[in-house]
Amino acid sequence: MSKINIMTLNKLAISVAMGLTVGTASTAIAAEGEMSGFVENATYYRDGVGLSKFRNTLQVEFAKPIESDSLGNSWSNVSINGVLRGTYDAVYSLNDDEFGKNATEPYLGSNWHDNSTVSSAALLTPGSPLPCENDPLLCDNLDGYMDHSEKDVKYPDFNDELDFVRELYLTADKNFNNGDVLSVTLGKQQVVWGKTDLFRVLDVINPVDYSRHNIYDELEDIRIPQWMANIEWRMGANSIFDDSNLSLVWNFDKFRPNNLGTCGQAYRMIDAGCFFSSYVGTPNGLVPIIHDVEEPEWKFSNTQVGLKWEGVYGDATFSVNALHYRQQLPSLHFRAHPTMAGLPAVDGVFDIHFPKVNMLGGSVDYYSTQMDSVWRLEVAYSEGEELPRDLNGHKETDMLRYVIGLDKNLVIPALGTGSAFLISAQLFGEHIQDYEKDMPNEKDNWIGTLLFKGWYMNNRLSPQIIIAHDVGAAATVVAPSISWTPDNHWSFNLALNVKSGGDKKFPWSVAQGAVGDFSGQYEPLARFLNGPIGVANQEDELQLTIRYSF
């Protein structure tokens, strides 16, 4: 399906959505539907940089039941649901020296490391901020992936994909005489699998927008909703299971990758955006890092499908999951010079691809009465993923990811509240099955997280602290925060986000070949080794969010 057709369909969908919203607001919402939402300001201050976010948000959510008679008596709980969101981030006006189209960095990676290695000092240029505002060649090469204008980053929801319609879907249940229920949810939505906080092991159906706030925002706010059909067959209890359900997810939307943040934006996952908008020096002159981004066209064979069986057995809840999808992180395919061995093509070093992936996994949680704690395990094995490597750019490898979690609610009177604290610990593990020595990753790596959260003043005051440590990257983030909800409408959240790490280097074959430097380099590969926590080591922030809900 061509881009024009998609845009037409999208616009049609929006017209329908707006019509429903207006129509229902004037009639049925007053009678049966419901609408709620909030306005919010998020002001973040970054150490050494100044204002890093001044984001203003309006979000409206609605649900409109539909009389099921119009669909036949066998359907019930029929409703149209939607979430609309618009944001404006004024940081690109208020701190335009640091962020936006004029925020040229002195060298590549200046936001996370020094300039002591030849990779950034001599071989790679700084990234071009918002390439489509500054560099027509890069703009063309990154078209459809990192082609944001300054207006796009100020108003990220009002894009060609009409992301201001975050969700818009129809749900309906069909009840059978034996008590089974067939439930259909059709439209733009988020489908969430798994039981893990902070990490995405099974929760990979929707891509994610990391440009909002790296990995630190709630996934609900940064998942990119997709047009999908989610069909569930709820079988209820039988002689063995207390609950048993089968669901099919068909993502028929055009593929969208994760949004890693474009160079010049305030948040850039592992600073990939600036690397992609830089050039490398070669004997043939400066060559852009990225030549082209493969945009899988919309066709049936490019749609994504998943199957899940989920249930309750005794004290355990479990799921078995299978998914055929596309890798949402970019895979860099090297483009060799046609005649000069070892050199890249002069019109671009890499093409970005998003390979097809098959995943099989599952999850289980179990309540231990003896420990009065809940154990969680989530596992995903995938084949088809491509990881970066120094030689040839990428390699296909099977991956194993898993999380072990432990949750406990504990009343601690000495801390002055009768409400139980939540203590939650997780260990995330990742194993690269077909590991190569020139991969800028550990063959096995782990990230541990700890959450400690309490409630005071009838749950109106809630302090918490989250700590995460990336073992391979030797990087840590400590994020204490406190939220205050004085009444039914206002809420205030004050948070600190402090990261350390970013010291890992990785030898780069280009530095070896070009200048005989065999020492570890920061650019370009150590960004993967340092991970999202380590690369953000100079992004310590104080954050205040004020929200009014209605």
Add this chain to the structure above:
Amino acid sequence: MLKKTLLTMALSTMVTGGVQAAQISDEVIQEAFYPYASSVPEVDGIKAGMVINQANVDSVKDVLDPAMYQFIKNGDYEMKVGKTTDFALHKSYVDATRQYAGETKLGEKVGDISGSIAGRPFPQEPSMDDPRAGEKLAFNYKYGYNWGDSAAIKPFYWKYRDMKSSKVERTVKFNFHFLNYNHRTQQEPFPALTPNPSNLFRAIYVQVLEPFDVKNTQLLIQRFEDDLKRDNAYLYLGFQRRVRRLSTGQTTDAFLGSDVMIEDFEGYNGRISDMKWTYKGTKNLLLPMYNHNELELDNETHKDKDGYKVVAFGGKGGCFPNITWQLRKTYVVESEPVDPNHPISKRQHFIDAQTFTIPRNITYDRKGDMWKSWSIGQAHPDNHLPQNKGTGVAIDDSFSMVDIQANHCTTGQFKGIVDPKLTPASKMTVQNLRASGR
């Protein structure tokens, strides 16, 4: 002669195939379920229509529980007295008691019970000479008719109030649903829902509707038939869009930040085996039981097309329901935690003898001081919503939990509906949490 009689009895036993269960006599049934058939409690100085206030409370102290006496004495509340009325339970529950109670026995350990299929396990009058009388009354409450086989509170308004300033700090709007898997008597199927492989006894499903920051929060609590087994609890948080399993050992946790502990819910919401139960006697006391439709109700909190309005609140801090109270035959039971680290030293339960609901509780802290006062108002089903008429369910209609020491309270205003269509078994599942959440 005696030998012949014994032989006859033995033969008779062989023919009937086992030890015969003790029969529950009509007198026991009558006293248990229809105590006001021929007369109602009368106490000097108590008359329907009177108001008990600071001026006259000392003269009627004996018909008030200690906390309510103190509130009135302080001028925090004025109590209106109504007529004693017959809150007859549904005939199916009475018949089930007649059918099964004779086979019910306590086990060796506290919390063990056998033979209780449906109905009231121990309908006989308690005796001060019975060391386990308190535990029997606790089981009568646990397996009481309560909300019947299933019901919903839809909607349910909880208000968190500063008792000094009367400021309502938060209003949380819920839907609650209750479903019995076992001990069913009236809604088909009975006595049990099948399949039920884990032998669940009961489930409670809670859905938060407002305010926005907790909207879409859902809670599912599954209680097992085995009293020793802890509940399974599942929490769905809207902003996480996933179900989180909860550890349920912390029963003293404040329920959703309110003044109500999980353990306080409905009067007592823990394991029988977690407490030492002591029967303290039977008294005639004023309990919060009334006719909803005859009250002056709250015109603001809830409006719907049925014209239904919820109970209004007043008194100090707005912590006390504007209802009438009636003289009732009341069993006084004390429960003391077995766990020495429990934050309370005991609860006094004032159990209505006819319905076996717990309209009044007083909680004492570890020092033995009064800490919390719990009231749950019971509305007569025939004087409530039309669909509740004839259900025989004493409708939980208003609650107040006053934290006396913190000068804070949580109040509850209900629209209780007894209708099996509102709470099918499919609603009480983990998958329903995911499906109903956004």
